[in-house]
Amino acid sequence: MPVQRRGAAIDIAGLRREYPGTRGSVVAIDHVDLRIAPGEFLCIVGPSGCGKSTLLRILAGLDRQTAGTITVDAAGWVVENAMVFQESGLFPWMSVEANVRFGLDTRGVPRAEANARVEAALKLVGLTRFRNHFPHQLSGGMRQRSAIARAFVTDPGMLLMDEPFAALDAQNRVILQGELVRLWEQTGKTVIYVTHSIEEALLMGDRTVIMTAHPGRIKQVIDVPFPHPRDLLQLSASPEFGKLKLDIWRVLEEEVNRARAEMEK
Amino acid sequence: MSSKSPMSPKTQERLLYLISPIGLIALWQLLLMAGIGDRRFVPAPSDIAWRYWDMLTNGELETNTLATLWRVLAGFFLGSIPAIAVGLLMAMFRPIRIFFDPLIASLFPIPKIALMPLLLLVFGFGDASKIALVVIAVFFPVVINTYAGAANIERIYWDVAKNYGASQSVIFRRIVLFGALPMIFAGLRIALAVSFIVLVAAEFVSTKVGIGYMIWNSWELMQVDVMFVGIVTVGLLGLIATAILQEIERKVIPWKAE
Numbered sequence: 001m002p003v004q005r006r007g008a009a010i011d012i013a014g015l016r017r018e019y020p021g022t023r024g025s026v027v028a029i030d031h032v033d034l035r036i037a038p039g040e041f042l043c044i045v046g047p048s049g050c051g052k053s054t055l056l057r058i059l060a061g062l063d064r065q066t067a068g069t070i071t072v073d074a075a076g077w078v079v080e081n082a083m084v085f086q087e088s089g090l091f092p093w094m095s096v097e098a099n100v101r102f103g104l105d106t107r108g109v110p111r112a113e114a115n116a117r118v119e120a121a122l123k124l125v126g127l128t129r130f131r132n133h134f135p136h137q138l139s140g141g142m143r144q145r146s147a148i149a150r151a152f153v154t155d156p157g158m159l160l161m162d163e164p165f166a167a168l169d170a171q172n173r174v175i176l177q178g179e180l181v182r183l184w185e186q187t188g189k190t191v192i193y194v195t196h197s198i199e200e201a202l203l204m205g206d207r208t209v210i211m212t213a214h215p216g217r218i219k220q221v222i223d224v225p226f227p228h229p230r231d232l233l234q235l236s237a238s239p240e241f242g243k244l245k246l247d248i249w250r251v252l253e254e255e256v257n258r259a260r261a262e263m264e265k
Numbered sequence: 266m267s268s269k270s271p272m273s274p275k276t277q278e279r280l281l282y283l284i285s286p287i288g289l290i291a292l293w294q295l296l297l298m299a300g301i302g303d304r305r306f307v308p309a310p311s312d313i314a315w316r317y318w319d320m321l322t323n324g325e326l327e328t329n330t331l332a333t334l335w336r337v338l339a340g341f342f343l344g345s346i347p348a349i350a351v352g353l354l355m356a357m358f359r360p361i362r363i364f365f366d367p368l369i370a371s372l373f374p375i376p377k378i379a380l381m382p383l384l385l386l387v388f389g390f391g392d393a394s395k396i397a398l399v400v401i402a403v404f405f406p407v408v409i410n411t412y413a414g415a416a417n418i419e420r421i422y423w424d425v426a427k428n429y430g431a432s433q434s435v436i437f438r439r440i441v442l443f444g445a446l447p448m449i450f451a452g453l454r455i456a457l458a459v460s461f462i463v464l465v466a467a468e469f470v471s472t473k474v475g476i477g478y479m480i481w482n483s484w485e486l487m488q489v490d491v492m493f494v495g496i497v498t499v500g501l502l503g504l505i506a507t508a509i510l511q512e513i514e515r516k517v518i519p520w521k522a523e
Binding site: 057060061062079081082083085087089091092093094102103105106107134135136150154 | 422425427429431432435439440444446518519
């Protein structure tokens with residue numbers, strides 16, 4: 001069954017973010033143009049310093065661009081976006097349940113409805129039994145599951161994910177990648193997923209945006225040809241996946257060498 | 266000690282912990298019993314213990330302890346609650362920080378006991394002047410610690426709150442307050458000790474009841490044993506109050522990794 005896509009549409013045009021500094025300003029991102037379709041799973045990959053997190057923070061309303069426009073069509077969505085942060089960002093003083101409920105409390109969702117939605121979200125990520133635990137009592141994987149539940153429970157038009165699995169061990173990362181893709185396939189929301197792993201991006205998303213650093217620009221946009229629903233384990237072992245990965249690495253290698261040559265000049 | 270010792274290392278440590286105070290008291294007692302030192306000026310531990318029992322049974326100690334305790338507790342609460350509020354608001358709002366910063370920087374170093382004559386002038390010889398002094402003394406350590414705690418809350422929590430649509434009042438009640446709690450308690454513990462310190466000093470001169478008065482009065486009457494009873498009582502009160510505060514801290518901050 002194909003994924004029922006329903007989510008916010010985003011149109012980014014000429015986006016630029018400069019940070020003023022004592023020794024001249026630093027351009028974090030420049031000339032970023034991107035159209036994201038409703039329900040698309042878009043991955044953004046790039047080395048550190050390419051401004052991928054900056055782009056996400058602007059979309060999340062936590063930062064403002066210096067120039068350019070972002071048009072979000074989130075008609076019909078009460079909550080425009082919800083972000084999943086790198087180190088989970090769970091409040092250590094709240095139980096898992098209170099953390100998951102947070103985005104409903106802030107928006108005044110009625111108690112009975114909030115209870116039902118929190119219940120469903122905890123079940124979705126398999127944390128019903130751990131609802132009264134504090135974050136420090138959970139494993140890294142469980143913390144990220146809670147953070148994902150906290151985002152999903154608000155039913156946002158788009159999910160913004162900032163390297164959510166970067167701090168996990170390899171096994172947990174594979175498991176959570178699979179769970180996230182399954183969740184997305186069920187809900188069909190727009191997802192913007194930032195990562196530094198090309199493999200992860202190709203494995204999960206519909207499209208992969210490759211960015212370069214200093215200043216952060218879009219180098220290439222790749223249409224990932226594999227249909228959803230996906231079996232990530234099987235996909236990662238297939239020759240087609242290996243070839244795509246290799247092609248992209250070649251492009252990047254070129255880019256890295258060019259940048260290095262420029263720096264040495 | 267060999268491994269054949271029946272005592273666990275923990276028990277050994279506890280014993281070692283008790284050796285110095287008990288040894289000191291024993292030495293003190295023995296020296297006086299041996300006739301070294303004048304018992305009129307330096308009472309033996311046993312003399313103090315007898316006097317303690319005496320004052321406990323005749324109600325004298327109770328009256329003075331309750332007076333001191335009431336002033337400490339009233340001043341502690343009246344001083345720390347607004348200090349917590351101001352500290353949190355300073356962390357949240359820049360103008361409030363800019364307003365309070367110079368006041369704190371200039372008033373904090375003033376020895377609080379130096380304000381006692383002024384407070385007597387304003388509040389008179391009743392409890393109010395002593396409570397006011399404790400309020401002032403408690404305010405500073407609590408406000409400074411609260412502000413430091415709230416200002417050092419990791420940025421990610423502010424980001425999450427903002428991204429998830431939290432209003433200023435939600436940020437205040439659910440993020441800043443809780444994020445600052447460990448530091449608030451650190452401030453409260455300092456404040457508790459400070460409140461006993463300033464109050465006992467204030468009671469020396471400005472009242473007819475309280476542990477401080479008891480200590481000062483016994484000096485004038487040359488009752489050195491009573492003096493020691495007062496000192497021991499203040500120490501015990503501080504010990505008990507700190508233990509209670511720590512117990513509350515454990516209950517209020519269950520997420521603090523054990």
